[in-house]
Amino acid sequence: MGIAFFLTLLLMPFFGAFEVMIPLHIIGMITGMMVGMALTLGSTPTFCLTTLGGLTGITVAIIIYFSNKKHLSPMRNSPTNPL
């Protein structure tokens, strides 16, 4: 989470505050949890942890991309839609 916070501050000027904050913090929470669990199981190769983090990052980015597309759709933006 600390790394996610630091990366947020670093990348915000280039990609936008919310576009960076939301995905990075979700990635930070999930990856941090999984790495913590992996470490308690015993020594885990750094390569495996890095791959885990990378796959989590890609998955979260894809989910948020499609979630954003759904929020931008005309149905979501209808004047009578309470959302």
Next chain:
Amino acid sequence: MKRWCAPQTRLFENMNGKVLYVGAGTGQEIVNFPPGLNITAIDLSLKMLEKARPRAEAYNGKINLEIMDAHRLAFPDNSFDTVVTVCVFCTVTDPVHGLEEIKRVLKPDGKLLMFEHVMSRNPLYGLILKMMSLFTVALEGTHLDRNTVSNIRKAGFAVEKEQNAYLDIVKAITANPN
């Protein structure tokens, strides 16, 4: 403001008549305003207005810059046809009172156009916004977890349209004072 150029330009197409631009800041959004309008731009900070001045002077229309508090607008009732705000009501101390002031100076058939970031209804995004808000409030007074659409209704506006610009966090909102 290139990132938000398209949704802001669409929102600002609804600007007409005499316009009040609340919280002008450095005037980054002026480049997205339609031309030929008569705009009064206010901000609490003289330094911000000084930075906005070159953009205001480059605008193809008329922009008057004034120092003013959004909670105490020095205009008579029913003065403006349109009021515009961009990322202001995350920082205003009392947002509902500020919106009530806007309602007072807006004509009965006027429009409120707001481009704001708001609290998300998604619990995970909402949790992140609440966490980050602790830092942003302390550092610069910006709330990331305000329910601005609800505040607009509390101030007596009817929300005509909500257009999402990023997830359900960044929104273009159109409201009227009826």
